[in-house]
Amino acid sequence: MLLAFDTATPHVTVALHDGQRVVAQYASSESMRHGEMLAPGIADVLARAGANSWDITAVAVGVGPGPFTGLRVGLVTARTMALALDVPVYGVCSLDILAAAAIDAGLTDFKVATDARRKEVYLASYAEGRRIDGPVVVKPAEAATTETVVGHGALLYPDSFPNVAGPEHPSAAVLAELVVAERFELLDPDPLYLRRPDAVVAHAPKKVS
Amino acid sequence: MSRVTSEPLVLGIETSCDETGVGIVRGHTLLADAVASSVEEHARFGGVVPEVASRAHLEAMVPTLERACADAGIALGDVDAIAVTAGPGLAGALLVGVAAAKALAISLGKPLYGVNHLAAHVAVDQLEHGPLPDPCLAMLVSGGHSSLLRVDDVTSSVTALGATIDDAAGEAFDKVARLLGLPFPGGPHIDRVARGGNAVSIDFPRGLSSRRDLERHRFDFSFSGLKTAVARWVEAREASGEPVPVADVAAAFQEAVVDVLTRKAIDAAVDQGIEDILIGGGVAANSRLRLLAEERASARGLRVRVPRPGLCTDNGAMVAALGSEMVARGRVPSALDLPADSSMPVTHVLS
Ligand SMILES: [Zn+2]
Numbered sequence: 001m002l003l004a005f006d007t008a009t010p011h012v013t014v015a016l017h018d019g020q021r022v023v024a025q026y027a028s029s030e031s032m033r034h035g036e037m038l039a040p041g042i043a044d045v046l047a048r049a050g051a052n053s054w055d056i057t058a059v060a061v062g063v064g065p066g067p068f069t070g071l072r073v074g075l076v077t078a079r080t081m082a083l084a085l086d087v088p089v090y091g092v093c094s095l096d097i098l099a100a101a102a103i104d105a106g107l108t109d110f111k112v113a114t115d116a117r118r119k120e121v122y123l124a125s126y127a128e129g130r131r132i133d134g135p136v137v138v139k140p141a142e143a144a145t146t147e148t149v150v151g152h153g154a155l156l157y158p159d160s161f162p163n164v165a166g167p168e169h170p171s172a173a174v175l176a177e178l179v180v181a182e183r184f185e186l187l188d189p190d191p192l193y194l195r196r197p198d199a200v201v202a203h204a205p206k207k208v209s
Numbered sequence: 210m211s212r213v214t215s216e217p218l219v220l221g222i223e224t225s226c227d228e229t230g231v232g233i234v235r236g237h238t239l240l241a242d243a244v245a246s247s248v249e250e251h252a253r254f255g256g257v258v259p260e261v262a263s264r265a266h267l268e269a270m271v272p273t274l275e276r277a278c279a280d281a282g283i284a285l286g287d288v289d290a291i292a293v294t295a296g297p298g299l300a301g302a303l304l305v306g307v308a309a310a311k312a313l314a315i316s317l318g319k320p321l322y323g324v325n326h327l328a329a330h331v332a333v334d335q336l337e338h339g340p341l342p343d344p345c346l347a348m349l350v351s352g353g354h355s356s357l358l359r360v361d362d363v364t365s366s367v368t369a370l371g372a373t374i375d376d377a378a379g380e381a382f383d384k385v386a387r388l389l390g391l392p393f394p395g396g397p398h399i400d401r402v403a404r405g406g407n408a409v410s411i412d413f414p415r416g417l418s419s420r421r422d423l424e425r426h427r428f429d430f431s432f433s434g435l436k437t438a439v440a441r442w443v444e445a446r447e448a449s450g451e452p453v454p455v456a457d458v459a460a461a462f463q464e465a466v467v468d469v470l471t472r473k474a475i476d477a478a479v480d481q482g483i484e485d486i487l488i489g490g491g492v493a494a495n496s497r498l499r500l501l502a503e504e505r506a507s508a509r510g511l512r513v514r515v516p517r518p519g520l521c522t523d524n525g526a527m528v529a530a531l532g533s534e535m536v537a538r539g540r541v542p543s544a545l546d547l548p549a550d551s552s553m554p555v556t557h558v559l560s
Contacts, residue, residue, distance in 0.1 A: 035304045039311035039545040046315075053316045068260065069301045072267045076305050077312040079271050084285050084316035197264060201256030 001051060002058045003042065003081070004176035007034045007074030008066025008094035009114060009152065009169050014041040016049050017176035024048040025173050034070035038077055058087050060179040062094035062170060064192040065122040065135050066114065071191050078189050090179050091187035095124040095135050095151070097170035100178045102150040103129055105166050111145065113153030113161060121153035122194065131184070137194045217289040217536045220277070220313070221529025224306030225298025225326045226353065227251055227262045229269035231277035232526030233288075234533050239336045240281035242519070242526040245269035252393045255383070259299045266305040274309075277525065288319060292532020295323030295543070295560040296553025303549035311545055320542035322535045323560035324528060325367075325553055327356065330489035332363045332534055333527035334516045342485040345514075346370075346478040350470060350498070351490030351522075352379030352394065355430045357477045358555060360487075363531065364538045369555050370477050371428025374417070378466055378492045381432035385439050385462050389455050399459045400495050406460030413465040414438050418472070428477050435465055467498040471505050478511055487514045494518035535559060 002017040010031035016024045026041035028034075046053065061078035064071045075091075082089035095112040102110055108128060113121040116137050123143050124134030140157035150166035158164070178184055216236030223230035227248050233241040247265035251257045278285055293310035296303055307323065314321035331347045347358040355373040360366070376384070379396055386395025391402065416431035417423070439462050446453045470492075478486050486506055492498060493515050506513045520526060535542075543560050550560065 035307055036546045036548050038308065039315060042315055043545055053318060056316075068263070069304060072263060072301070072305055073308045076267050076270055076308045080274070080309045080312035081316050083271050083274060084313050191264075191267065193264075197258060197260035199254055199258050199261075201251075201254050201258055 001055050002060060002176050002180060003056045004060040004172045004179065005038060005042065005074055005078070006062030006094055006097060006170045006172055006175055007038060007070045008062045008064040010070070011169050012037045012041055013170060013172040014038070014045050015172035015176045016045040016051065017180055019180065022173045022176055032070070034073040038073055053085060056081070056085055056087060059089045060175055061089065061091055061189055062097055062175060063091035063187055063190060064094050065116065065137065065194045066094055067117060068193060075189055075191055089189045091189040092175055092178060092184060093124070093131070093135060093187065093192065094170050095122060096131060096184040097175045097178065098151050098167060099124070099126045099131065100183055101171060101174045102166035107148060107150070107166060110148040110150055110165070113149050113151045115153050115156055121157065123153070135192060135194065217533060218283065218287055219290045219292055219529045219533040219536060220288045221292040221525045221527070221532050222306045222310050223294045223326070223329070223523055223525045223528045224266045224302050225294045225296070226302060226523055227257045227265070228523040229266050229273050230523060230525030230528070231273045232524060232529035233277050233281040233283065234336060234526065234529040236533060237335050237339065239526055240283070241277040242524050243273045243277040243280060244524050245273050248394065255387060255393055257299070259301055262299060263301040263305055266302055270305065270309050285313065286317060288317060290320045290322060290532055290536050292322040292324055292528045292535065294326045294329065294528050295547060296326065296550035298326055298551060300549060300551040303551060307547060307549045311547070314545070321545070321547065322532045322540070323543040323547040324531045324535065325555060325558045327354065327358070327555045328363050328367055328558045329527040329531040331358070331360055331487060332531035333489065333520050334487055334514050335534070336526060336530050337516050337520060338514050341487070344483050345485040345487050346474065346481060346483040347487045347489065348470065348474040349490040350378040350488070350492035352383065353377050354490065356555065357428045357474060359481055359483070363558070364534050364540050365558055367555050367558055371426070371430065371473065373430040373432065374426065375431050375433035376436060378430065378432055378470065379490070381436050381466060382492065384436050388440055388443055389453070389458060396492060396495060399463055400497065402456050403460035403463045403497065406454070406456030406458070408460040408464035410454070410457040411442060411461035413461050415465055415469045418469060428473055430469065430473065432466065435462070463495070463497055467495065467501050470498060471502045474502065475505055475509055475511065479509065484510070485512050485514065489516060489521055491522045493521040
């Protein structure tokens with residue numbers, strides 16, 4: 001079975017796919033709690049499918065771009081499970097997951113935008129079922145378009161992206177189907193940060209040793 | 210021999226700051242202690258950059274797990290329990306280790322123990338010097354913490370007697386090293402340079418040691434005033450056009466720190482009626498601190514335990530050591546929704 005999850009948005013989404021179809025799904029009830037919710041979500045889909053960890057034959061993970069802290073929870077979980085279970089791990093650009101859902105909904109030429117915070121969005125362009133540009137991190141005003149834009153990033157900036165369609169957040173069920181069908185490029189499980197780290201030194205009370 | 214092999218095999222993960230540590234123990238026997246450090250990436254900033262540390266933890270996690278298993282000669286599937294630092298520490302850094310530990314617990318179907326980093330610094334000594342005496346007085350001194358703890362049971366009962374009210378001891382070492390043009394982290398360089406200096410040539414202040422301070426802060430520390438005093442002394446020297454006697458400044462500064470640390474630790478032990486003092490954390494690697502602590506303790510009939518330097522700094526072995534003790538004492542494992550708690554109090558040993 002393929003275990004798939006994405007943590008590149010404020011939400012956690014998990015799915016289990018048996019090669020034919022998605023057999024169990026989990027969506028976090030709270031946002032910005034990746035560290036707390038991903039592992040119970042994985043345990044939940046396994047339990048609901050009546051499966052054990054050793055039934056997992058591959059792991060798929062959204063590699064972002066997305067807020068770093070949550071993104072790393074997904075990636076370290078995927079890499080560590082793949083090591084412990086001795087199974088392959090596939091990375092997929094998280095914007096491609098939204099794009100796959102948009103294509104299933106009938107769109108062909110469109111952009112995908114997710115929230116990059118700091119008044120910016122992560123953006124990629126799609127045509128004829130594949131990614132032709134991006135992902136990049138940009139200011140909405142600099143990427144303003146009347147083209148159809150999919151994703152929560154479009155909803156946040158209606159002045160720049162007036163034509164919004166399709167799903168708001170990526171779904172692990174779509175991720176699982178996308179990987180099984182190899183609809184988009186499968187990547188190594190490496191994070192797409194797209195930004196350099198802020199070089200702010202930790203202030204003392206937080207550093208413990 | 211059969212008793213030894215029947216003891217649980219515990220893997221511990223530590224990511225609270227800039228070291229990615231994976232340790233493996235069987236009972237009190239250390240089998241592997243793999244550490245990957247991002248310290249060099251932080252050096253040019255003069256301190257730890259949280260985002261840089263978190264990125265490094267993600268990259269180091271799988272290679273460090275693999276190295277620890279290879280060193281211990283085991284497969285991950287052999288592990289009986291997983292322990293991980295749940296706090297305190299840098300939030301984003303802790304989260305990488307906690308998520309990796311949960312991934313192992315789910316994959317292997319084994320219990321997870323989210324433990325306190327400070328208690329782990331205490332528990333690690335069991336790997337070197339055997340079971341901890343109950344109670345013991347622990348002094349943890351590092352780049353982020355300076356605490357005096359009463360440890361009645363390292364898996365369930367740790368009481369804070371005192372702590373720093375401003376800078377941590379290790380932080381003072383870093384800042385003074387910078388002032389003297391020595392590299393980061395400053396502790397080992399001050400220790401080395403101080404050996405050629407005269408510790409009594411300059412009289413630097415001993416923080417929170419006056420009679421009035423002792424009334425309110427008997428077991429607390431303060432190193433901020435000392436750091437400022439060193440800075441003023443060096444500036445005055447430079448202003449007068451005279452060369453700065455780096456070795457003397459380093460020695461006198463170090464003496465001021467270890468004088469206060471050892472005096473307060475021994476006072477706390479005597480006050481609590483405890484005969485065993487354990488020193489841990491990165492600053493415990495300081496040679497002068499070890500020497501003075503042993504001298505002063507033996508003069509009072511007390512015993513001092515200090516793990517070897519490699520076990521004093523942050524590592525996975527200490528987390529595995531505490532996890533092993535959790536298993537041995539039948540503590541209840543953590544739930545899969547275990548949070549990383551950046552300000553986890555020391556009284557909270559297991560999450
Ligand atoms: Zn520490």
